[in-house]
Amino acid sequence: MTCPDVAELLDGFVDAELPGPMLLAVARHAAACPACDGAVRELTGLHEVVERVGRADGEALDLTGVWPAVAAGMARADARRAWGRRLRAAPLWGVALAAAAAAVFWLRASEPPRTRIAARPNQAIIERLDSGGARFELRRERKNGTTLIMVSGEGDEAPE
């Protein structure tokens, strides 16, 4: 085993992730090679200092609030699950009724809002105009400016 070989296997060696025979070969080489031995020691030293700092930072955290917060989250999750179970256990007619109610509510909500326009003096405002089966005719008298609206029902003949 050469120094470049060891350099490639260094991480696996320090982490004990190499197969047994390879671990042994790297250890043998490092024992006889000051450069590779130094590289192993450097990596080991890096591990030790990072571990110490990381663990100390973790230890310094106050975790007393974790469980109460998790317990509250669990209670919320349980409540949601309970609702889901209730819904699944509801009889079919109940679900159908709820769906119908939701549909009615949705239809009403989707109707466009009606706006009221204030009529001025000598002015009429038609708020609703259903055209199903009826005919409408508008005629404006030129002499006096009056507008006539003629409505005839289904089957009726519109006035001439």
Next chain:
Amino acid sequence: MTPSDWELVQRARRGDRDAFRELVERHQRRVAALALGIVRNREDALDIVQETFTKAYQNLDRFKGDAGFYTWVYRIAYNLCVDHQRREAKQAQSPLDADESMAETRGFADAPRADEPFARARDAEIARRVRQAIAELTPDHRAVILLREVEGLSYAEISQVLDCPKGTVMSRLHYARRALQARLQGLV
């Protein structure tokens, strides 16, 4: 006899809240160390710990038991850290902000030493430089270093947590270590 994680999971699935509490108390410190190491902010790390265990409880039925409970929980925590970092990146928080919040985290420097105060000052400087060096790594490299060096996970476990091949873990670990060595030259 101390019940295993798997036994506690089974009990928690049957509605035993104390069993889940034991799981939380058993693993919260390690999850907190990982979250703190990645997000570099104590409040955010604590939020992530809480959210991790709440999510773990909600998805307990999905835990198959083929991997360790802590590996599974780490994975949840890591994903939450990644989400948190994406949000932070959008808000364009400067690295200095994160550093300042971490400067309040003591522990390594506060450990009682016989040869104080020189040793305390030296330890504080080492801790500051190590934190700074870790903070300067890319998020992927930071995660792999913390999972290996602080949490002591094997390559296979790290690949499960990060959801990437073992070869990627090895390569990330190699580059992260070289980067740390370059930044901590003269210290280790």
